[in-house]
Amino acid sequence: MPRQTARMVDGTSHADVLEQPGAARLERQDGARHAQIETSPYAGTPDLSSLSNRRAGRIDAVSVADLLRNSFVYPPHSILEEVKLVTPGFDARTDMRSAPRFHFLFRERDRGRSDAGESRDWVGTYHRLLCDAVTEACAGMRAPWLLQSGGKDSTTLAIAAAEAKPETVCITYLGGREEDEVASARTIARTLGLRHESLVCDPGRAWDRYVAIAPRMPLLTADFALLSYVDLATEVAAGGGDGVMDGLGSDWYFGMAMQHQQRLLTALARGLRLPFALSELPLIDRSFVLCFVLSSLEMTRVERLFPGSRFSDAEVDELFGREVSSHSRARLATFQAELESAETPNEWRAMVASISGGAAAFAKGLYTLEAMSLRPAYPFCNSRLREWVHREVPPELLLDPATNDNKVLVRQHIATRFHDLPYVSRKGSFRFDLRGLARARFDQVHALARQADSLLPGAARWLERNRRRLDNKYHASKFYLLAVVLPWITARGEDARQLP
Template structure:
């Protein structure tokens, strides 16, 4: 089975994966290792051994089982073109195209809701939605202690005349909502916003909404300059092999910064680009009780030739990040929306909008050549309606209370680990050994990965699907 799965390509068809449908059902252990190492399955693979995915960068006409070829679609994003072929009202054209993108992507939704983080992408979308779909509702998720974008997001919605709702993260409730829908999840990703998304999507459905408007998709063609911290992390990623319990040593185990640095040393530079703290190769092999990490890491080879051809540091990062974006960030919304029978809308993936930005909008409208601030056109669009918004200056996000999840649902996840012992015999020992360390976000991030992966695998096994043997 091959599924075209990217909002850039259109709506995916998961009908062949419906519960009870005949089809390839074996869970792929290498894909489970992908999830534990990187929080997503390397495309074109999926969590199921017989199902391949055509994500953005692959060609739908190619056979993903035998001849997948990765080509990044937005070469030199943020740099091309250097100058415009003609002068025009860039903000005006952008607004028109974005309104059309909202209309087209939400055509099937009767009552869409915008995931409004308060950042640039959701704010510019809210402006277009006020014109194109004023019946839409904005919803902001108050997730962690690091940020509180609620006041700014509510102000934006109120000024635009849009209804606004808020949902405060309760990690136990979010997890319960995930478990309630896990048997309807067609495939699996462990994106670190998956539980936030499931919490929000369930709330939207409960309040009569039938669609989710997501602001993903613009980074790849607007271009994202590489920060000093990102350059440092890339240099620190040395793919070293350290003992699997090095982050559990006294003093180290209490420090997020030390654990994060040690984890980074053990990563490939490309895999360090992917978000979050994850299990190291040594830890993954211990969880499986056999060598599995190397099989997962080998899947990166499909992308290296294209990534190595990057002409700048930020193109290198954009290419690398696009892998996680397709198989993680987009996948969480597509899988969750399918499980809850909601329409998923991604206006920034609209062909007319993205091609116009990439091929016609001049470089200085994308990235300021002096300050290297990105998405200048989006910032100018927002400035037509608002002043200096705090989460336009600094990126907004839907954070999730990882430590709270570990505190509230440890025993439940441990029970799933016991049930999945045939696949991951080391999961229960890891949980027991690290229970007292889960107030450190580094270890809590790994707990989150197990909390997401284990129930899906157990549920799939109960439905009659086996786990394939490792190659």
Template sequence: MQITMSPYYGKPDFSDIAAGSGRQIDTVSVADLLRNAFVYPPHSIYEDVKLVTFGFSPQHDMRSEPLFKFKWRNAGEVPEVAAHPQDWIAVYHQKLVDAIRHSCASMQSPWLLQSGGKDSTTLAIALRDARPDVTCITYLGGREENEIESASAVADKLGLRHEVLICDPGRAYDRYLNLVASMPLLTADFALLSYADLGTEIKLHGGDGIIDGLGSDSYFGTPTDRQHWLLAQLARGLRMPLDITALPGLERNFQLCFLLGTLQMHPIERVFPGSRFSDAEVDELFGAPMAERSHARLALFREEIGSATTSWEWRDMSMSIAGSAGAFAKGLYTSHALGLEAAYPFCDPDLREWVHHEVPRRQKVDPETGVNKMLIRRHIASHFGELPYVQRKGSFRFDVSGLAAQRFDQVRDFAVRLDDLLPGATRWLDRNRRRLDNKYHASKFYLLAIVLPWLLARRAEAGLAAAHARH
């Protein structure tokens, strides 16, 4: 089976992935999830299901001739000068309004995931004209940032309804467990639990659709800052002792653990977000050399990524792999399980092609400062002036240490029950239990917490033990 799965290509159809189908789990894909938090496309968690994510062609056979080509070459850099000068803010606003109307046409009660950042704020402005019946919802996922005041002020000024959901890791996990049997495929994106939490909340309040602000980074361009450049340089693919982060002075120091994790990664895989299991840890989890088989899947992308002309194009290409298989997948799989529509206005063909081919460089990236999405920033400033979370906003947060504190025994029980596939999971959990207040280790716990119950929900139908014996 081959599924076209990208909002850039339209709405995916998961109807043929039926429960009880007896599909075999792809154990290399399980290793992908533990190493990178997503399955390398065009593969999926099932051996016989391949995915056409953005960068691949729906006309190609993903089993025999997958070819990855990044669509938006030199994004953020071209055109240097506009061929047809326009009122950029006004045209952008209207195209975004049209994109929202097209993507949300079937929704009776849409809800916007309003983080308080650039993409969700510019969407909120356009929603006032396109769908003033929208409800905005802001999720407070961790202690590092609190966007609620800013997001609430934006919605209030626009006259839009606004709700808030405070992260309770245990509640979010329970809601995820309620969905695993209905999720067609699997990703372990670090926002998956928050999406399950938000989606369930939206459903309980009568919403029938989720509006998500993903999709603009690839064609607006994302310049590489010094931190990301340095991390790529530090990623060396080194093989280190299995438990090196347990050394005195290291086990509770997130920064040092993160540095050691980076040294063990490939530069492209360091671009992917979050702390994940090292190759040595993955081999221990399986009790077999599985990490190299997962790592080999990166070869499909190396030629195209290697042709990048700038560091930021290299990063855009690398991030696009995780974007399709992780960031978009979490929303597509969760909304399907909940019976909700999912809309991604920034993936609209007319909007994205206009930005890439017509919007001049200085409206996308300031060449002096490297600040990106200038047109989006100006659109927001024309309504609100400067907002703190538009000027500088950090990464998405979820309380992974809180999840470990609340659900350790439950996840350990899942590991015991899946001992034939991942015989090292229980050992890893027992060895690291006292370290899970460090989010470096807690992020790995999160991956097990996502992967184990989903696999258990399929084990009877998928013949998991037989699949493992074959490999």
């Protein structure tokens, strides 16, 4: 996949978007330097090199609120006021500062039709296209490493990599006690003839590694897998790898089923404004379930489907010492028209996932790898593969109408090599020891909160007040957000512009 050129605009109209092969073009307006950069891997490998020297960029307070409320910055915004991003669903020809319009890339109405009566080798074609996608995504890489979480995506990628890029090394992360897919992942890799490595989460080590590269990270996301990703990428670099192959990008075009639990969560979401002290009351503060229910009542339906436990609007305003949360919540309006046009609950869920996925899931890898001079590879974003799946593969091979199982074609591809593996029924992920991080690095994060007092005057007080509650994963999740946001902000030594 070709490396795409950064695009920078002066904000007057989409006709002023300028592109110069191999380098970014800058335009000035009222003395400010504005950047618009295409970061969608569906459009090619993003090029963030133009941000390496943008040390003078001003931190956007509303974007910091986005991170604390949702763990990512609502696109097309970024952590820097002057930088806008063209994530999946936005048009790079449009000025993201004046007229951003979001359109979901994979509408159900554009899918292929049932070919149940037609005899075609769907699995064979999928395998060939995936092998080609691996070859293109890893072109020029001498030693790619595959993030093998133990799930369907990384397993089907491993099958293709064994044929198309047999020098690939697989690495699996053991992040917590909830799941252990290392044994399964090791069996898969070795059966395919691929080298396998594993890494056990040490939250203090992962945070230290993140702090070391934070000054070089061009932008910021607080994805709950970011520290895991940094931990893994450091191992890749130490092991001689020059690129990271990631299985992101296929969920949206294969389709995502709205699960029963997600229906319940969206039903709980009421967008209420509750006193932040409720989750700190005796008994409630020790119960993850009660805290989670309270936080769900405070979120919108869309925001409740974003991963993880995060700060409430009242808490965010307390952290800033002024009202900022409402400005963050207002950014959701950019996506409202498209969300309301969803024709099924499954399509609505996929749209929601694409909002956070484009700004968080991809971003954690892009920002980390840019800081470490490693190359990203997203084979599932390959144009031929995704268009074939979305427009030609029968819907029943995407989502099973009877069982609601997703990625039926991928399961069939895996079944050509393996049978009855645990990840098929229990999805793996890069989990992280949130409570362990709070135990290991509280004092260091508290010291950073004091340094960032002019931007987040309430951060140190929140940490002091909730230190004894951080054995509850709900509160530890909020500690994680501060542990990610504060090092990046303090490394720049800048404050955000005051809101009107």
